[in-house]
Amino acid sequence: MNKTKVAIIGPGNIGTDLMIKLMRNAQHLEMCAMVGIDPQSEGLNRASQFGFYTVDNGLQGLVSHACWQDIKIIFDATSAKAHYGHWDIIKDFPDKRIIDLTPAAIGPYLVPTVNFDESHNVRNVNMVTCGGQATIPMVAAVNQVAKVHYGEIVASISSKSAGPGTRANIDEFTQTTARAIESIGGAEKGKAIIILNPADPPVVMRDTIFTLSDEADRSAIIASVQSMVEDVQSYVPGYSLHQEVQFESIPEAQAVYIEGLGKRYGLKTTILLKVEGAGHYLPPYAGNLDIMTSAALATAEKFVQNLN
Amino acid sequence: MTENTTSQVYLQDVTLRDGMHPIKHQYSKEQISTIAKTLDKAKVDAIEIAHGDGLTGGSFNYGFGSHSDWEWLEGIAGELSHAVLTTLLIPGIGTIEDLKHAQALGVKSVRIATHSTEADISAQHIESARTLGMDVSGFLMMAHMNSPSELAKQAKLMESYGAHCVYVTDSAGALLMHEVRERILAFKDILKPETQIGIHCHHNLSLGVANTIAAMEEGAYRLDASLAGMGAGAGNCPLEVLVAYLNKYKVAHNADLFALMDIADDIIRPLQTRPVQVDRETLSLGYAGVYSSFLLHSEKAALQYGLDTRTILNELGKRNMVGGQEDMIVDVALDLLKTRN
Numbered sequence: 001m002n003k004t005k006v007a008i009i010g011p012g013n014i015g016t017d018l019m020i021k022l023m024r025n026a027q028h029l030e031m032c033a034m035v036g037i038d039p040q041s042e043g044l045n046r047a048s049q050f051g052f053y054t055v056d057n058g059l060q061g062l063v064s065h066a067c068w069q070d071i072k073i074i075f076d077a078t079s080a081k082a083h084y085g086h087w088d089i090i091k092d093f094p095d096k097r098i099i100d101l102t103p104a105a106i107g108p109y110l111v112p113t114v115n116f117d118e119s120h121n122v123r124n125v126n127m128v129t130c131g132g133q134a135t136i137p138m139v140a141a142v143n144q145v146a147k148v149h150y151g152e153i154v155a156s157i158s159s160k161s162a163g164p165g166t167r168a169n170i171d172e173f174t175q176t177t178a179r180a181i182e183s184i185g186g187a188e189k190g191k192a193i194i195i196l197n198p199a200d201p202p203v204v205m206r207d208t209i210f211t212l213s214d215e216a217d218r219s220a221i222i223a224s225v226q227s228m229v230e231d232v233q234s235y236v237p238g239y240s241l242h243q244e245v246q247f248e249s250i251p252e253a254q255a256v257y258i259e260g261l262g263k264r265y266g267l268k269t270t271i272l273l274k275v276e277g278a279g280h281y282l283p284p285y286a287g288n289l290d291i292m293t294s295a296a297l298a299t300a301e302k303f304v305q306n307l308n
Numbered sequence: 309m310t311e312n313t314t315s316q317v318y319l320q321d322v323t324l325r326d327g328m329h330p331i332k333h334q335y336s337k338e339q340i341s342t343i344a345k346t347l348d349k350a351k352v353d354a355i356e357i358a359h360g361d362g363l364t365g366g367s368f369n370y371g372f373g374s375h376s377d378w379e380w381l382e383g384i385a386g387e388l389s390h391a392v393l394t395t396l397l398i399p400g401i402g403t404i405e406d407l408k409h410a411q412a413l414g415v416k417s418v419r420i421a422t423h424s425t426e427a428d429i430s431a432q433h434i435e436s437a438r439t440l441g442m443d444v445s446g447f448l449m450m451a452h453m454n455s456p457s458e459l460a461k462q463a464k465l466m467e468s469y470g471a472h473c474v475y476v477t478d479s480a481g482a483l484l485m486h487e488v489r490e491r492i493l494a495f496k497d498i499l500k501p502e503t504q505i506g507i508h509c510h511h512n513l514s515l516g517v518a519n520t521i522a523a524m525e526e527g528a529y530r531l532d533a534s535l536a537g538m539g540a541g542a543g544n545c546p547l548e549v550l551v552a553y554l555n556k557y558k559v560a561h562n563a564d565l566f567a568l569m570d571i572a573d574d575i576i577r578p579l580q581t582r583p584v585q586v587d588r589e590t591l592s593l594g595y596a597g598v599y600s601s602f603l604l605h606s607e608k609a610a611l612q613y614g615l616d617t618r619t620i621l622n623e624l625g626k627r628n629m630v631g632g633q634e635d636m637i638v639d640v641a642l643d644l645l646k647t648r649n
Contacts, residue, residue, distance in 0.1 A: 152368050154635045159426060170429045171403040191367055194400040198425040198453075199628035208635035210368035243642045256372040259364065268368065272639050 003030035004304045005070045009059055009086060010077035011036045011043025013163055014101055017281035018075055018293040019047060024280065025297065028304040032071055035062050059086050073097055073300050079165060080104035080172070087124055097123040097303065099296050103172040109180045112298045113231040114140045120306050125299065128184075130288035131155035131192060131207060132177045133295045134239070138209040138271045139185030141228035146216030149264050151187030153177065153209050156195040158202035161286035170194065187211065189261050205287030206242070209271040212256070212264055218247050221269055235298035236291050238276030238284065246270040316560045318530040320354040321347050321547060322508070323576065324380075325396055327538030328360035329601050330584050333373035340380050341387065343535075343575060348391045350567035352547070354417060356394040357381055360540065360601060361632070362421060363395060363402035363410060369634045370601070378409060385414025390562070392417045392443065398632065399429045404436045411440045419475070420466075421447035423630045424454040427462035434469035445473040445506060445530070449631045452482040452597055456494035463495050473504035473530055476523065479601075479631055481510030481541055481594040488519045492526035506530035509545045511537055512594025514586050516545035517553055524559070536572040538580070541600030542590035548572045582607075592618045596625030605634050609641040619644060 006022065006029050008015045015034065022031040034047035039056040048054045055061035062068055074090060076083050076098055083104035090098050100107060107124030110116065114137055119125050127133065135153035142148055155177075166173065174192045181190025197203045222245050232239045248268040250256060255263040275287030282289050324340055335343075340357060347355050357380055359365035359373050366373040373380075377395070385393045394417040395410045407418060418437050420430045430446060437444035446466025451459055463474040476483075476491045483491075488507070495505050507523035509516045509532070520531050533550045537543030548568040554561050582604065589607065593600050598621050606624070610617040623640045 154369050154633075156633055156636075167426075167428050168431065170399045171405075171432065174400065174403055175405075191364075193367065193369060193632065195630065195632045196400070196423065196426050196429065197628065197630050197633070198423065199630075203628075206636070206639075208369070208639075210635075212368075243639060246638065246642075256368075257366070257374060257376075258372060259366055259376045270368075270635075270638065272635070272642075 003028055004072050005030050005032040005067070006073040006075065006300065007033040007035060007062060007071045008075045008077060009035040011041050011047060012077060013282060013289060014293055015075070015077035016043045016046060017289055018077060018296060019050070020280040021293055021297050023050065026301065028301055029073070033062060033065065033067055035059055059089050063089060071096065073099065073303065075099050075101060075296055075300070077101045091123070099299055100124060100126040101292060101296055103129070103169065103176050105176065109184050110299055111136045111184055112235065112295055112302060113137045113228060115184050116299070116302055120303060127292060127296050127299070128180045129173050129177045130292045131173065131194060132180045133291045134205070134207040134273060134275050135209045136180055136185045137228045137232050138225060138273070139181055139187055139211060141224040142211045142213055142221055142269055143186035145220045145224050146213035146267065148185070148187040148211045148213045149266065150189045150212040150258050150261060151181040151185050151209065152191040153181065153207060154193045154195065155288070156197055156203065156206045157288045158205070158285050159196045159198040160202045161282060161288055162196050189258060202283070202285040204285045205275040207273040207275060209273070211269045212250065213267050213269065215249070215267045221245065225271060236275065236294045238278060238287060238290065240274050241271070242274040243272040314560050315562050317524060317554065318353045319547070319561055319563055320356060320394065320530055320532050321352045321534060322356050322532050322544055323347070323534040323538045325356040325358045326360060326540055326544050327534050328373070329540035329604065330538060330580055330582055332371045332604065333359050333366065335374065335380070337375060337379060341384065343571065344384050345387050346567070346571045346575070348388045350564045350571070351390050351562040353562060354392040354394045355388070356396060356419070357384060358395045361401055362398040363406040365398070365401055378413060381410060381413045381415060394418065396421055396447065397433060398422070399433050401632065404433060407433065407436060408440065411442060417443035419445045419447040421449050421477070424448045424450050424459055424462060427465040430466060431469045434466060434471050438470040444471055445475055446471040447475045447477050447508070449477045449479045450599065451476045451478050451491060452480055452487065456490040459491055460494035460498050464498050467499055467503050471503070473506050474499065475506035475508050475530070477508040478510055478519065479599050480597045481512030481515070481600055482597040483519060485515060485518055485522045488522045489526050492523045492528050496527050504529045506532065508532040510539065510594070510600045511542040511544065511546070511586060512590050512600065516543065517549050520545040520550055521553060535568065535576040536580070537584050538576050539584065539600070541593045541603050542586045543584040546572070589617045589621070592621045596622045598625045598629070599631040601631070602634060602637060605637045609637050613641045613645055615641055615644055
């Protein structure tokens, strides 16, 4: 069977890492073209050296390229602002879909292990944030067992792995992740915190998930979390539970005051994760980069499998 | 900002922000209002109110407050006649939306806080504060983790985004007196003359007042302090002690020493359920260079997992944990348990 041809817009860290993953890991996809806007860019040169088509005048350039009609999936690894323009072009080609790795989120959020089935017919899906891809599966895992009132996540990443885009728009991370904790994770209220740690050697990405849920069978929560961890590991091998799941009962008399919810009590669950990257383009500490590109790749693979 | 032309320093009180930490962010609205009004009457120049970890810091990671920041701030601006109502925001926790909310409640001044090497994540927030017409400072936390010259470059970035003032923030109370001086001098070397310099100390090595004075002697104009030192770890520079020093040193300021002594002893000290003092645990924060706010969370983890607080704090220091990584306290505790077993 022929593999589905794909293109990447944005030859930066994310685009380049995704390209390498497509070359090494893709089952049903074939990397075809890399699109940039700077002919001198290192990422475009690298793509060209690997033998892929390169286009240095943006998505318009790709549309007029001979390979355009064969390309069915486009990964957008640029910026939110650029994504609006890209979708304007792609939406008129009904045979193509776009996987949005920017914070634009024109289409619905998609976390492959959580809500693929709801969104796989949509032609523009958004990959939330790196922290969202890492933590929302855990919020959803708890929510499968007990109603989650509140989901809070803390993502700590190495300073070296935070690119200029992330740094200039840190609110986009906290706001987008918090919204997706609610809309896909299932929490009534979500909160996201991001910390940059400059330690050298760089620290591996860590994610901590706190949920406040109804009281529930703790072993059922543990089982649900473990099963979800395995699901994510199928496309991010370096994703792991760093500690056993921790629990604490918050009795009604010690209810906590959560902004937007008021006083709540129940079961506090703490999940401590470590996300180590595959080391494809950036070193393994950059699990934040890896989980984003891996989730995008897994989503595209699933799209193709669903079509066949 | 409004400045008394005769005053040689700008005293900012942090009892109602940093001072949230020792009481797990549990001030009642009434306490906030009483303390703010009394501080205003005692002519402190600025009063900072927020969750200890800044706007919307209320969380499992840092502790939920007794109220939201908005509830704490509401109605305070109208009660102040001298002091500037201030707040603090840590990008990555709070957002520009939160800043706008605070401004709408009458907050006139804000500190945008980042780790000492990450100033560039504050650009949008500092610019937004300027657009909102606010007085804005950059607040470079864990200043001991960056060299004087590199820290000054970070300060320069904050100045370039529009900060009126940049602080050397010794969050771990780990800086020695000469290290404070070096950092202030490095700031003075590269910041514009009109950009003010601020100092925020913690008392973990008993240097709260000494370091503040050292900074002032080198050119720091905005001095942070809190009543009875109410703040994370061994607390901040105790305001009433600082004012006594300034009086004896003949440095002009606006504050009323006796009034501050009274609030410190009559109102604040009785609130300190966990004594705010230099002891084995808080000294360990300064000694290991650990974020002072980790104190209560580490004490809780030590109790829960049967470990020694100092051992946890030392390990956090070894791992170069930065401010905000409170989630790593339990992680470290669990790792220590594994090694012990």
